[in-house]
Amino acid sequence: MSVEILKPKGRNPRPWSPNYAVATEVIEEDLDRRAPIFTADYKYITVALTASEVTVHTTLDDEDLVLCDCALGNITITLPSAADKIGKEYRIKKIDSTSNQVIITPAAGEYIDDDDELIIDSQYDSPDICSDGSNWYII
Secondary structure, three states, X not given: OEEEEEEEOOOOOOOOOOOEEEEEEEEEOOHHHHXXXXXXXXXXXXXXXXXXXXXXXXXXXXXXXXXEOOOOXXXXXXXXXXXXXXXXXXXXXXXXXXXXXXXEEOOOOOOEOOEOOEEEOOOOOOOEEEEOOOOEEEO
C-alpha cells in the first residue's frame, strides 16, 4: 500500500515530533505492524511506535521501544537474528535507578558494534540499535 507520509521539521527531527510538514515522497510501509493513524481526509498519517515495558528476560520481535525496569535484578534482552530484521531499529531504555543492568545480546554469531553484548547500567540510558542484515549497530 502506498501512502503519503508526514516529514518532521527541524534540524534533528524525531518521528514522534508534533511538528510535521507534508512530505513529497511516497513510501511502502508495513502498516499492519506500525498501526497508522489517519486524519479525516486520509491524506496525512503518523505512525505509532509499538512499546513494551519489561521486568524479566525478553526476546524481542516487533517492538520498537522497550522500557526496562531492572528493580528486581538484571534483565537480558535478546535481539532476533539481524538477517530476519534488516533495517529494524530498536530503542531500549533503562528506566529504574538501581545498579542492576540491562544486558542486550544478539543472536549466536552476531555482534553489536563488534561486541558480544551491550550493557546499559545507568538510568535513562537508551541506545538505538539497528540491523544491517548481518549484525546490529548502535546508531
